[in-house]
Amino acid sequence: MRTPYGLDIIDNCMTCNLREDRLFCNLSQGALKNLQQIRSTASYPTGAVLFVEGQAPRGVFVLCQGRAKLTASSADGKTLILKMVEPGEVLGLGATVSGRNYEATVELLEPSQANFIRRDDFLKYLKEHGEVALRVAQQLSQNYHSAYEEIRFLGLSHSTAEKVARLLLEWSQKGQAGKDGVRMKVTLTHEEIAQMIGTSRETVTRVFSDFKKRKLIEIKGSTLVIRNKPALEQMTNS
Amino acid sequence: MAKRNSNGCHGRCVDLADTVPAADYLAHEALKRFSQTTEARPEGSVLFEEGAAPTGVFLLRAGRVKLSVSSRKGKTVLLQVASPGEFLGLGAVLAGRPYEMTAQTVSPAEVVFAPREEFIRFLRERPPVCLEVIRLLSYELIAAYERVRTLRR
Helix, strand or coil: CECCCCCECCCCHHHCCCHHHCCCCCCCHHHHHHHHHHEEEEEECCCCEEECCCCCCCEEEEEEECCEEEEEECCCCCEEEEEEECCCCEECHHHHHHCCCCCCEEEECCCEEEEEEEHHHHHHHHHHCHHHHHHHHHHHHHHHHHHHHHHHHHHHCCCHHHHHHHHHHHHHCCCEEECCEEEEECCCCHHHHHHHHCCCHHHHHHHHHHHHHCCCEEEECCEEEECCHHHHHHHCCC | CCCCCCCCCCCCHHHHHHHCCHHHHHHHHHHHHHHHHEEEECCCCEEECCCCCCCEEEEEEECCEEEEEECCCCCEEEEEEECCCCEECHHHHHHCCCCCCEEEECCCEEEEEEEHHHHHHHHHHCHHHHHHHHHHHHHHHHHHHHHHHHHCC
């Protein structure tokens, strides 16, 4: 069934065909049946906010389809992007389980479908399904691991140029290698990139200009081509 | 709340999960299961290195351990100093990823080592324990994001 935002809503977890590559969703039939009973689904437009940093935890959201960004405000009031969220991730886990306020804001980047599970129902569900509890622990660990990669990177690097280079290299892993270099689609604005690495939009624009001038990268619309990968790698700390 | 018996346990351990801070209950249960692998380590001993494959989780029983990350160029950042009762390497072991940091004792220490496979089996068999691990991980994740925010300035 289509919705006003053009999404095909997945009505039932048990018949969902996206389950297989997803850590949380790929459960036994019994666990899925119980999950189906405690979740309520909704579709949201671009820009919708699922929860806000500092709010008391109502429950978790499983992002079925779509994309989101996780943001928080820095000590001096700037907005930081902590990470991008891919479908299949469970959002608000840390807060829901610990009872602390949501540690970040989730904002949708495209029309999305998400399943909401109330806090009490979720905790009870975890207590009754050991396999799910383990998956949740695994997802939290992966989030923790990524956060530490970020900490490591931030703690160890100096310049914005280094951080942009590292980001481009990270994205290039999902790009296509061709004879002119590695090409990939960049859908973030300079402002958003600045929020990801903790600097100003002007600095990001300056770094990109500099990289283009030095023929390290080439930009054609929303497609970016890395022409000199070794040079970018040399820039980064590790 | 039930009175503590001679073991130091409340009557029903499942209730413990709701009334005692996550780490204490978890440390208690992990000790019961893995205490035969308690080792004494001298000061300066490396428990695990950043980037190494995750062999298992360490529970610190006594002493202090520093956690740090470093770059190839030799720059080191101290992340924190762990105290007794804390679990080290939990995230890496559960995610199946390399250790995110290096753990090195800064005093003579006593540690309990839980090998990866056995630790995961332990969690699978004991949902209340798994729930406590989740709680602990969630505190650590929140702290990690806090750290990211501070470093981003």
